[in-house]
Amino acid sequence: xxxxxxxxxxxxxxxxxVDAAFRTQRRVAVTYFVVFLAVVAAxxxxxxxxxxxxxxxxxxxxxxxxxxxxxxxxVIFAGIGIAAATLSSSVxxxxxxxxxxxxxxxxxxxxxxEGRRP
Amino acid sequence: MTTTAIxxxxxxxxxxxxxxxxxxxxxxxxxxFYLAGQRVGxxxxxxxxxxxxxxxxxxxxxxxxxxxxxxxxxxxxxGFAAGFVPVLLLVAAPLRRYGEFSLADFLGRxxxxxxxxxxxVGVVQLVILCYLIPQSVGGGITxxxxxxxxLFGFSPYATGVLLSTAVIAVVVAFGGMRxxxxxxxxxxxxxxxxxxxxxxxxxxxxxxxxxxxxxxxxQPLVNPEYVDGSWEMTEERNxxxxxxxxxxxxxxxxxxxLGQVALVVTLGMGTAGLPxxxxxxxxxxxxxxxxxxxVWVLMLVGIFYALAVMLGTAARxxxxxxxxxxxxxxxxxxxxxxxxxxxxxxxxGRIYGDQAGLGLIAAAALIAAMSTVAxxxxxxxxxxxxxxxxxxxxxxxxQRQAVWVGRLFTLAAAAAAAGLAIALSPDAFTPAMPSxxxxxxxxxxxxxxxxxxxxxxxxxxxxxxxxxxxLAGMMTGAAGAIAMFLTASFMEASTLRELLAAPTLVAAxxxxxxxxxxxxxxxxxxxxEADWAxxxxxxxxxxxxxMAQLTLRERRSRKERGGAR
Numbered sequence: 001x002x003x004x005x006x007x008x009x010x011x012x013x014x015x016x017x018v019d020a021a022f023r024t025q026r027r028v029a030v031t032y033f034v035v036f037l038a039v040v041a042a043x044x045x046x047x048x049x050x051x052x053x054x055x056x057x058x059x060x061x062x063x064x065x066x067x068x069x070x071x072x073x074x075v076i077f078a079g080i081g082i083a084a085a086t087l088s089s090s091v092x093x094x095x096x097x098x099x100x101x102x103x104x105x106x107x108x109x110x111x112x113x114e115g116r117r118p
Numbered sequence: 119m120t121t122t123a124i125x126x127x128x129x130x131x132x133x134x135x136x137x138x139x140x141x142x143x144x145x146x147x148x149x150x151f152y153l154a155g156q157r158v159g160x161x162x163x164x165x166x167x168x169x170x171x172x173x174x175x176x177x178x179x180x181x182x183x184x185x186x187x188x189x190x191x192x193x194x195x196x197g198f199a200a201g202f203v204p205v206l207l208l209v210a211a212p213l214r215r216y217g218e219f220s221l222a223d224f225l226g227r228x229x230x231x232x233x234x235x236x237x238x239v240g241v242v243q244l245v246i247l248c249y250l251i252p253q254s255v256g257g258g259i260t261x262x263x264x265x266x267x268x269l270f271g272f273s274p275y276a277t278g279v280l281l282s283t284a285v286i287a288v289v290v291a292f293g294g295m296r297x298x299x300x301x302x303x304x305x306x307x308x309x310x311x312x313x314x315x316x317x318x319x320x321x322x323x324x325x326x327x328x329x330x331x332x333x334x335x336x337q338p339l340v341n342p343e344y345v346d347g348s349w350e351m352t353e354e355r356n357x358x359x360x361x362x363x364x365x366x367x368x369x370x371x372x373x374x375x376l377g378q379v380a381l382v383v384t385l386g387m388g389t390a391g392l393p394x395x396x397x398x399x400x401x402x403x404x405x406x407x408x409x410x411x412x413v414w415v416l417m418l419v420g421i422f423y424a425l426a427v428m429l430g431t432a433a434r435x436x437x438x439x440x441x442x443x444x445x446x447x448x449x450x451x452x453x454x455x456x457x458x459x460x461x462x463x464x465x466x467g468r469i470y471g472d473q474a475g476l477g478l479i480a481a482a483a484l485i486a487a488m489s490t491v492a493x494x495x496x497x498x499x500x501x502x503x504x505x506x507x508x509x510x511x512x513x514x515x516x517q518r519q520a521v522w523v524g525r526l527f528t529l530a531a532a533a534a535a536a537g538l539a540i541a542l543s544p545d546a547f548t549p550a551m552p553s554x555x556x557x558x559x560x561x562x563x564x565x566x567x568x569x570x571x572x573x574x575x576x577x578x579x580x581x582x583x584x585x586x587x588x589l590a591g592m593m594t595g596a597a598g599a600i601a602m603f604l605t606a607s608f609m610e611a612s613t614l615r616e617l618l619a620a621p622t623l624v625a626a627x628x629x630x631x632x633x634x635x636x637x638x639x640x641x642x643x644x645x646x647e648a649d650w651a652x653x654x655x656x657x658x659x660x661x662x663x664x665m666a667q668l669t670l671r672e673r674r675s676r677k678e679r680g681g682a683r
């Protein structure tokens with residue numbers, strides 16, 4: 001069954017740490033989600049505003065519009081995924097799990113609330 | 119039945135049953151049956167999620183949608199792939215850390231409400247049924263093409279539906295999540311191999327992507343339509359620029375600008391609410407592993423869909439020229455264009471690999487349908503067996519009883535899906551609904567993305583979400599999505615119809631708004647900090663990682679001690 005941190009005193013996160021990490025993670029998630037929505041919405045906008053988008057030819061003699069739907073958007077989605085996952089894991093690594101080492105001092109804690117590294 | 123058809127079917131059976139036999143659960147526990155012991159690694163889980171997700175709608179449906187609508191059909195591929203971005207950003211790691219058996223159980227426990235759990239089960243079952251039927255339809259279509267004969271007095275289509283569903287129901291009922299995981303992982307590799315083979319032979323034969331699109335763009339896009347007892351070619355209306363003819367490589371053959379965005383948002387938001395896909399996240403050992411798994415999934419599905427779009431284009435370009443050399447194509451086509459667009463890949467396989475090529479693609483199509491059916495049946499079993507039976511009907515059930523109830527519900531769900539798939543034969547729908555398989559799957563995504571995803575995301579990221587708010591939001595999303603896509607099916611083509619046919623763009627914000635307003639109007643939930651520590655803390659992850667390291671160290675030292683002796 002699921003491992004519960006409540007049953008495992010030595011690795012518990014403090015509420016302050018969790019709250020700071022949560023706020024930073026929320027900022028990361030919302031930022032990348034907005035980028036994702038902008039990328040999806042960009043196609044019809046480019047389609048309506050730029051003749052070049054469908055008329056010119058790029059790699060393999062395909063238009064930028066066709067190329068983006070046939071392959072480009074998949075690459076962008078993977079790029080967003082890699083960047084967001086790397087940043088999220090890094091945030092968790094920096095902001096959580098310090099209890100095992102030493103109790104964070106006040107200054108350190110403030111940095112953590114800001115999502116920055118002391 | 120040809121020798122190739124027999125070899126193909128035997129190969130599929132051997133793979134599916136063999137993998138299930140080797141990986142069958144060793145213990146009769148619900149964690150083992152539903153969650154494969156929660157020890158599925160990143161690589162295996164990412165392949166299994168791909169096998170689970172890449173259904174007949176993806177394998178047959180995306181190429182078919184591109185075949186029939188050109189660039190506008192490719193929006194299905196974009197939407198299906200996009201779905202894992204919100205999963206990664208908003209759901210994967212916290213959902214796994216909370217560590218329940220299913221989406222309904224997650225919502226029920228997080229919001230401390232049996233009513234939320236039971237209503238979620240209802241929505242989950244609706245999503246599963248909408249998704250399950252087109253997979254069975256895919257199995258029927260493939261059998262019809264590959265074998266062409268029915269058994270026991272059934273039509274070829276009905277035989278395919280019944281056999282593919284029955285085999286996988288038995289495999290799931292007795293293999294549980296462990297057997298299903300390995301089956302789906304192996305099945306994804308076979309699926310990708312089939313697409314890579316087809317892309318390689320088509321390219322080796324001189325297919326040039328850009329030139330093909332250029333050639334197809336030089337004439338208006340036309341498709342066969344069954345009118346007054348006969349087939350005739352009909353020019354597609356251009357929804358983006360009504361004064362110009364619709365062409366293959368430009369937007370407009372199916373959607374206007376708003377329709378494109380509505381479709382991608384519907385498919386993209388739906389993935390996070392698909393029970394069979396999200397249940398797989400509970401099998402990961404940690405939240406971090408669930409996140410990494412999603413990155414791998416994003417890359418793998420990107421490769422898969424890029425190939426599917428290319429092959430849909432290749433089929434449109436190459437099949438008209440192949441009719442004179444391959445007389446069997448005449449009964450499948452009208453003026454060189456396929457009557458049933460889902461035949462695009464199997465036909466391409468037969469043109470380039472004769473019966474063996476058809477066998478390979480048909481096997482892949484059967485596998486695509488079966489691996490997704492497996493995930494759906496398991497999600498259905500978890501939902502009924504765990505969320506309803508264990509939680510409400512018989513809370514004192516033994517593990518053995520609970521597993522057997524899960525097995526029985528698997529078989530019941532399979533029977534319901536097969537019956538409905540036979541009743542909804544695609545021949546009756548194709549003229550009205552290009553690519554029936556992909557269209558029906560869109561409904562499942564619409565309900566999931568409108569009813570479940572908003573509530574799941576708010577439960578993870580907004581402390582103030584209450585059970586009453588979640589219930590109101592879920593009902594608003596579900597009722598709104600169903601009402602909108604049913605209304606759309608009676609409307610003439612228009613921008614409003616496009617929006618209603620892919621309703622998440624409207625229904626999901628409505629569900630979010632209702633959840634927030636009702637939550638603010640009801641009493642704030644208590645004890646949320648403990649939930650936050652589990653979902654957004656990494657204590658359990660670190661503990662699990664430390665335990666894994668200790669286990670590995672222990673194994674290594676035992677090995678060394680054994681070697682020294």
